[in-house]
Amino acid sequence: MVRDHDPVGVDGMDVAAQLRHRLPGRPACRYHLASPTAGIGVGGEYRLIEPPSRIEFTWQWDGETEVTTVAVLLDAHPDGTELTFIHSGFADTTTRDDHVQGWSDCLDRLTAHLTTPDQTTTEGQKT
Numbered sequence: 001m002v003r004d005h006d007p008v009g010v011d012g013m014d015v016a017a018q019l020r021h022r023l024p025g026r027p028a029c030r031y032h033l034a035s036p037t038a039g040i041g042v043g044g045e046y047r048l049i050e051p052p053s054r055i056e057f058t059w060q061w062d063g064e065t066e067v068t069t070v071a072v073l074l075d076a077h078p079d080g081t082e083l084t085f086i087h088s089g090f091a092d093t094t095t096r097d098d099h100v101q102g103w104s105d106c107l108d109r110l111t112a113h114l115t116t117p118d119q120t121t122t123e124g125q126k127t
Contacts, residue, residue, distance in 0.1 A: 031057065044070075059087065066091055068099075083107075 027046050034041035044058035044067070056071045068089040075082045087103060090096035 034062070066095070 027049055029046050030043065031046065032041060032043035041062035042059060043062065044060050046055065046057045047069070048054060048056040048071075052074060054071065054073050056069060058067050059070050060067045068087060071084075071086040071088075073084040073086075075084070085103060085107065087099055090099070
């Protein structure tokens with residue numbers, strides 16, 4: 001569920017708005033997300049897309065040489081969906097640990113976003 005009025009951001013990036021029309025239907029498509037406000041950007045290439053349960057893509061910060069890999073797995077359960085998030089291929093533990101912290105913060109915001117009741121009317125206006 002993505003709500004226009006309350007996107008989940010990554011370091012200031014409006015991810016929901018940027019991804020809404022950019023998710024590819026096949027591997028080898030490239031993506032790029034940027035936050036002019038935060039002065040950051042990240043891009044890569046989709047490597048594997050298995051709807052509705054798995055997507056894998058490369059991850060490279062703008063201006064950096066290191067390319068890592070992200071895998072997102074979704075598994076249906078009777079009480080909801082389990083998300084497994086794997087980010088691998090780091091050159092060192094410091095960079096890995098920085099990403100663990102960043103992704104943990106993002107996933108915490110995602111959890112809060114998904115568990116907050118929708119505050120929109122049928123016309124899509126925030127109440």
